[in-house]
Amino acid sequence: MSSETEHARSLAGRVGARLRKRRTETGRTLAAVAAASDVSVSYLSAVEHGGSVPSLPVLARVTHALDVTMAEILRDEDEVRLRTSRLDDEEPGTRIVSHPDLQLQVAFLVCAAGDAGSSPLDVPGGDVFVYLRSGRLEVTVDGERWELLSGDALDAAAPDAVAWLALEPSSAVWAAGLPRQR
Numbered sequence: 048m049s050s051e052t053e054h055a056r057s058l059a060g061r062v063g064a065r066l067r068k069r070r071t072e073t074g075r076t077l078a079a080v081a082a083a084s085d086v087s088v089s090y091l092s093a094v095e096h097g098g099s100v101p102s103l104p105v106l107a108r109v110t111h112a113l114d115v116t117m118a119e120i121l122r123d124e125d126e127v128r129l130r131t132s133r134l135d136d137e138e139p140g141t142r143i144v145s146h147p148d149l150q151l152q153v154a155f156l157v158c159a160a161g162d163a164g165s166s167p168l169d170v171p172g173g174d175v176f177v178y179l180r181s182g183r184l185e186v187t188v189d190g191e192r193w194e195l196l197s198g199d200a201l202d203a204a205a206p207d208a209v210a211w212l213a214l215e216p217s218s219a220v221w222a223a224g225l226p227r228q229r
Contacts, residue, residue, distance in 0.1 A: 058100060059100040064095075065120045075113070086108070103117075134220065136157055136181065139159065151225075153220065154220075156219045156220075156221055160215045160216055166210070170225065174203065175209055175222070176200065176201070177200065177220070177221050178219060179197055181216075183195070183197075183217060184212070185214055186211050188206045188208070189203075
């Protein structure tokens with residue numbers, strides 16, 4: 048299953064649960080809210096159980112029937128909105144530090160001289176950003192080599208291939224965005 052499909056399903060589940068919670072809090076039946084929203088009972092039930100994601104016009108009608116705003120239903124109250132991480136130069140390897148629901152992947156890379164590999168983030172068609180915190184790192188983007196020194200950054204718009212080679216012990220922050228819509 049693609050991450051886009053998983054995200055849609057998790058969004059459907061969160062939205063549906065919030066609608067169901069609001070409906071039960073107000074003591075209304077599925078039939079009453081469905082009638083007020085001009086949707087079928089079976090469709091509203093599918094939405095509440097996360098089986099369907101309503102269109103914005105349908106969601107507007109349902110939220111109006113429930114006397115709640117769309118923002119309240121779409122808000123992620125129960126999710127962590129802030130995460131912190133620390134780049135430990137003594138801990139070798141790659142550590143993914145981004146939250147799974149972000150539109151951005153972030154990784155810390157700490158490596159010894161001579162270590163090499165491909166981008167620690169796999170986002171085909173997405174943009175890539177590298178900030179070298181310390182050391183010397185050679186980054187190859189689509190066959191073109193760039194040497195980064197401490198404090199340098201590199202960004203590449205939708206590269207096909209990214210690889211790195213540590214020229215000395217290094218620590219870097221990598222970020223990759225979702226694929227661009229063309």
